[in-house]
Each structure stands twice: as C-alpha cells, then as structure tokens.
Amino acid sequence: MAQKKIRNMEELAAVSRISRPTLSKYFNDPDSVRRSTRERIELALTQFDYRPNVYAMNQNRRKTRNIGIVVPNLADPFFSEIGREVELACIGAGYTPILLSSHGNPAQERDNLESLRSLKPAGVLLAPFGRVSDRADIESFNKHIPVVLFDANVETACEAFVGTDNFQSIDLMVEYLCRSGEPPCLFEMKSPSNPNANKRRQAYLESMQRHGYTPHIFQAEGEGWNFEEIGSAEGGRLISENAFNTNTVLCSNDRLAIGMLSAAYRLGKRVGHGPACTLRIAGHDDHPFSRFTCPSLTTIAQDYAAIANRAASTLFRIIDTDERPEKREETLFNGSLVMRESA
Structure with missing residues (x-):
C-alpha cells in the first residue's frame, strides 16, 4: 500500500x-x-x-548551515577537482555546499556573491580571479559573511587564504630542470588575471638567480580562459621562430603547456629526454589531463585535498566560534614534483 x-x-x-x-x-x-x-x-x-525541506529549514534559522563555494570556471577540470574536494569537506562537516561557477567572467563573480547574500550562507569559500576581481565588493561581503580565499590570493580584508607556496614549487621545478638538462625559459601570458602567475614569474627569476643562470621570459598575447589555444598559437610561433634561448620551457600553468605540446607535435618537434628529442616542456598544477598528454607532462602537483580541507576547516572554526581572527591568516602548502616524459 x-x-x-x-x-x-x-x-x-x-x-x-x-x-x-x-x-x-x-x-x-x-x-x-x-x-x-x-x-x-x-x-x-x-x-x-x-x-x-532542508533548504527552507536552513533559511529560517538565524545562522544557516549553507556554505557558498565560488570558483572561476567549473569548465576547467582543475577547478572541478578542487571544487569537488571543498564540497566533500563541507558535506563531511554537516554543511550544505552551494557551488557556483563564475564561468571565466569577473562580473559573474560579483553576481555570484550577490546571489549568495539572499541565501544567507554561514560562510563562503572563494577562489577569486585575482587582478580583475572586485576587491571592494569582496570586502563589503566579508563584513557580514566570513570569507576564506583559496587557490588565488588577493589582498583583501578576508579572514584567511589557503593555497600553494609558488616560490617553493617553482624553485623545486627550476632546480630539477637545471639539474637534468638545460636551464628553463619561462612561458606565460602577458596579462594574467590570476595572481599565482605573477608569483610564479617572481619565483622563477629568484630561482634562476640562485642557480647562477640568466632568466629568459616569454609572454604570450591574449587574455581570458582559452589557455590551451593561447599556448598552442603563441607557443607554436615561438618554437617555429627558434625564439627560446634553451631547449627547455617551463610554462606558467599546465594548460599553457598542453597547448604548447600540441604545437610542438604540429611542427614535428620531439618533446622529451631521448636522443631524438629537441625540446623539453614542463608545467605547473598537475592538471587532471596532464598525465594523459603525449608525452605525459612533467609538472608540479598541488595538494588539492589539503588546500580544500584547510580552507574549509578554517571557515568552520570562524563560524562555530563566531570570532573573526585578529590578523589575516595565510596557509601555504608545498607542491610536489611529478616527473613524466615531457621533461
């Protein structure tokens, strides 16, 4: 019945x-x-x-169990992966995650925060664009609802930031590339929106200096989220012009490196360590696709789980104690070298 x-x-x-x-x-x-x-x-x-109706019950409480999660672009598997880890951390702690993507559009980041205001979240975990984020809006939001930043750091009045130590990770990669072959040139975008790119450039300059080599930086024209397309077009142009000073290229992120790998294949350049290889390419982030490129991409792995769990636990502590930290907290995790066939 x-x-x-x-x-x-x-x-x-x-x-x-x-x-x-x-x-x-x-x-x-x-x-x-x-x-x-x-x-x-x-x-x-x-x-x-x-x-x-758990959602309605949440809305009727003075303090809800909703946690807003905002990432720049869920179409990027990197943010899908780290967003998944943050979601699981929230669910494991008994919170209801509300995951929003800004779809590569800074204006959508502002709209997402505005939408979250009406949902009365207990707190928000934000992976900001960085340079093009509306810092004043983030700070205004944070006055009423605690915000913890992850992945990309921007100088705002938010409670905390959790991410990767780019100076440690880039130095680890530069040391390996210098030890295993010719010192690397750096390939990056000319106008990166993510502040991690700027930190990685500075880390590269300092690491090359420590190792006694002259740094060589090559910047690709183009903005936006089409990293593979930019890496393929601009990286291919530089390869065809023999512009790189050495046979080793460190790309600022894996998606640029994936684009450059496709350009090298198109131009008939062998990438890797073998005697027939004329180019080495490395990246940063351990993008979920990096192990499946041909050749597989040497890169730096970020500890997604550690970053997600620390960001979430920091926010939960602020919510549970109802106390804002007197000083902005920053937690950086080391990256790990992943040696594969491309370098």
Whole structure:
C-alpha cells in the first residue's frame, strides 16, 4: 500500500498529532527531543511519505548551515577537482555546499556573491580571479559573511587564504630542470588575471638567480580562459621562430603547456629526454589531463585535498566560534614534483 504523500511539516503535524515546533526541533537535531517523542515521529515517517525541506529549514534559522563555494570556471577540470574536494569537506562537516561557477567572467563573480547574500550562507569559500576581481565588493561581503580565499590570493580584508607556496614549487621545478638538462625559459601570458602567475614569474627569476643562470621570459598575447589555444598559437610561433634561448620551457600553468605540446607535435618537434628529442616542456598544477598528454607532462602537483580541507576547516572554526581572527591568516602548502616524459 502506497504511503500518503505529505507536502509540508504542517500536514505532518496534523496527521501525526505531534506539534510543528517539536517536529522542527527533531529535524534540526533528533537527540533534542525525548526518546518517546522521537519514536513517535520515526513511526509516523514510516507511515507517511514526507521529506523535510532542508533548504527552507536552513533559511529560517538565524545562522544557516549553507556554505557558498565560488570558483572561476567549473569548465576547467582543475577547478572541478578542487571544487569537488571543498564540497566533500563541507558535506563531511554537516554543511550544505552551494557551488557556483563564475564561468571565466569577473562580473559573474560579483553576481555570484550577490546571489549568495539572499541565501544567507554561514560562510563562503572563494577562489577569486585575482587582478580583475572586485576587491571592494569582496570586502563589503566579508563584513557580514566570513570569507576564506583559496587557490588565488588577493589582498583583501578576508579572514584567511589557503593555497600553494609558488616560490617553493617553482624553485623545486627550476632546480630539477637545471639539474637534468638545460636551464628553463619561462612561458606565460602577458596579462594574467590570476595572481599565482605573477608569483610564479617572481619565483622563477629568484630561482634562476640562485642557480647562477640568466632568466629568459616569454609572454604570450591574449587574455581570458582559452589557455590551451593561447599556448598552442603563441607557443607554436615561438618554437617555429627558434625564439627560446634553451631547449627547455617551463610554462606558467599546465594548460599553457598542453597547448604548447600540441604545437610542438604540429611542427614535428620531439618533446622529451631521448636522443631524438629537441625540446623539453614542463608545467605547473598537475592538471587532471596532464598525465594523459603525449608525452605525459612533467609538472608540479598541488595538494588539492589539503588546500580544500584547510580552507574549509578554517571557515568552520570562524563560524562555530563566531570570532573573526585578529590578523589575516595565510596557509601555504608545498607542491610536489611529478616527473613524466615531457621533461
């Protein structure tokens, strides 16, 4: 026999003869009601088809269990992966994640924050664009709802930032490339929106100096999110012009490197370590596709899980204690060298 469909908590209260406040108290925390009452409610739930609207319950609380998560572009598998890790951290802590993508558009980042205001989240985990983010808007949002930044750091009044130590990771890669072959040139975008690119450029300059080599930086024209296309077009142009000072190229991120690998193939250049190879290419981030390129891409792996869990736990602490840190917290995790066939 089919269960009778119950549309809302008022109907459940009427048919079960249990007051609505008691039902609400139970659904918020089953242990908050007497055992005998809990047993009556659980019996009613076996007799009637009812599922509480968790979203509506959240909205009626003074402090919701919603956590906003905003990333620059979910079409990028890098952000899909780190976004997934942040979601799982929220779910594991009993929060309801609301994951929003800015679709490569800084204006959408502002709109996402505005949308979250109406949802009354307990806090927000934000991976900002960086240079083109509306810092004033982020700071205004943070005055009312705590914000923890991850992946890209921007100088705002947000509570904390969690990401990768680009100076450690780039130095690790430069040291390996110098030790295993010719010192690397750096290939990057001329106008990067993500502040990680600027830190990686400075880290490259300092690392090359420490190792006693002259740095060579090549910047690609183009803006936006089409990194592979830019890497292929601009990287291919530089390869065909024999512009690079050495046979080793360190790309600012894996997506540029993937584009350059395709350009090298198109131009008939062998990439890797073998005697027939004339070019080495390395990247940064350990993009989910980097192990499947041909040849597979040497890169730096960021610790997605550690970054996600630290960012989430920092935000949960702020929410649970209702205390903002006196000083902005910054946590940086080391990157790990992943040696593959391309370098």
